[in-house]
Amino acid sequence: MATIRITTDSVATLMKSAVPNKTTYYFDEDLAGFGLYRTTTGTGTFFAEFRPVAGGSKKRLKLGRVGTLKANEAREAARQAIANAALGKDLAQNRSDERASLTVEELVSKYIETRNKKVSTANLYRMLLKKHIKPRLGSTKAIVLTRSDVNRAHSLMSQEAPVSANRAIKLISAAYGWGAQNGPPDKKGVTYVPEGMNPASRIELNEEEGRERYLTGSEMMAIGAAMIEAETVGMPVDAGDAKHAPKGQLVVMSPYATAAVRLIMLTGARLREILNLRWDEVDLDRGVLRLPDSKTGKKTIFLPAAAVEIIKGLTRLGAFVIAGESAGTKNEKPRADLKRPWAAICKRAGVTGVRIHDLRHTFASTGVGDQMGLPVIGALLGHSDPSTTQRYAHLADEAARRAVEAIGSKIAGHLGGK
Structure with a gap:
């Protein structure tokens, strides 16, 4: 063991000297506990040595390699480590905890898996994780993520998709809230992140314009007339329900498509609640739909008389009330969407700026x-x-x-x- 004044020049001179035949330690003359050691391979490493305030044996904390860390940087790091030790903060343990910590990607993934979210919600969360969170924060250790890191990531996300950026930050925040209350099942009382730690909280999110579009009485009349025309006489194919018919030809729209639109309008149900509706969930005697699982869980939808008549008028082709292309087959699936027929109906009715979801707003x-x-x-x-x-x-x-x-x-x- 030797004592030297650790400076840039003295370290450079030491590193040019002959390689020692055993690991040799050098302590700084000015800062007690600060030093460096050189191995038989010639590698030099800065370290800080201190005794925890609670007593016990000394601990040695590696600060970094000579060449990677400058002498003045190593001195400042050592000063902080020794000062923190005097305050009862164990940086060696902190570093050990950091290495064992989950990454942000792993924390969010565990949150998604453990919370048993609905399939559609879980898929949305996985998309946010893959597209927005993983590329910018995924590899960062969860316990060292800072609010500045999250703010910077949110800013970058917002350049691509402002609304999705907000959703991603809310997902991170939820994962940290969950992680502060939960931990590995084999380590009772140990949480994934410290209680109260949430670097994604209080992030200023992008403004989102709430969109509320309601159909007027005249617009509803126009849409009703367009649907009657579509399912009887037919409408031009250019915006119609058919995909491959010659342009300009009149095509009769599927009665299941128009029935789906009417049921959404008459009940205020969500699109997927109607498209995924099975015949065994329909109780026409009591005038209700009993959904075992919806966005908000088990749900009962009450049917007005007009909706009951619409369902009674549909031919049962398979398991789903709104028959899709695979109706009645072994691998039957519900209809995918109503985008094409809805676009055709709106165009014929002269109604613009209305989404399928706005029919739910209109009901309300x-x-x-x-x-x-x-x-x-x-x-x-x-x-x-x-x-x-x-x-x-x-x-x-x-x-x-x-x-x-x-x-x-x-x-x-x-x-x-x-």
Whole structure:
């Protein structure tokens, strides 16, 4: 063991000297506990040596190789390590914990797998992980990820897809919240990340414009007329349901496509709830659909008389009410979507800017406009969170104004002797 003043020049001179025949340690003259050692291969390594505040044997923390780490950088790192040890912080243990820590990708993956999300939700999460999180943060150890790292990643994600960037940050935040409460099943009491650690919290997300498009009464009439024409006379193929018919030829639209649109409009159901609907989930005697699994879990959809008649008018071709191309076959699958027929219907009706999901909004806005309370509308739509139904609160206010005016006018009339 030797004592030297560790500087850039002294280290350079030492590294040019003859290779020792055994590992030799050199301690700094000024900073106690700071040093470097040189092995029989000639490699030099900076280290910090300290005794934990609670007592016990000394610990030696490797700081980095000579050449990779400069002498002044190594001195500062040693100073911090020794100071932290005096405060009761064990950097050697911290580094050991860091090496054993899951990466961000592994933490998010375990969250997705363990939480047993619905298939559609899990697939969305995996897409966010693969496309946005993994390329920018995936290899970072979960316990050393900082809010600055997340902010920087969110900024890069936002350049490609602002909304998906928000979803990715929320997924990371949820994974950290879960990781702080859970850990390896074989290590009781050990969590994946420290309690309270969540570098994805309080990240300023991109503004998202809430889109609410409701069909007017005249637009609903136009869409109804277009569907009648489509399923009877037929419509030109240029925007129609058929994929390979000659352009300009009139093609009659599948009655299952128009039935699906009408059922969504009449019930406020989600698209997949109708397209995935099986005959054994339909109870026409009681006028309900009993879905064993929906976006919000088990769900009952009430059918108005018009919807019951639509379902009664459909021929049963397979397991699904809305028959798809594989209806009745061994590997039957539900219809994939309604994009082509819906585009044709809207074009013929002269209605623009309306998505299939807006039919659900139209159902809700119609109910609120007829002075039905938000709790009732939320129950019909299957909202698990009452706050989701609050998007229609302004419509409820308008309905309330009309209601109070009608009631007030009637009472005022009585008071005036009318």
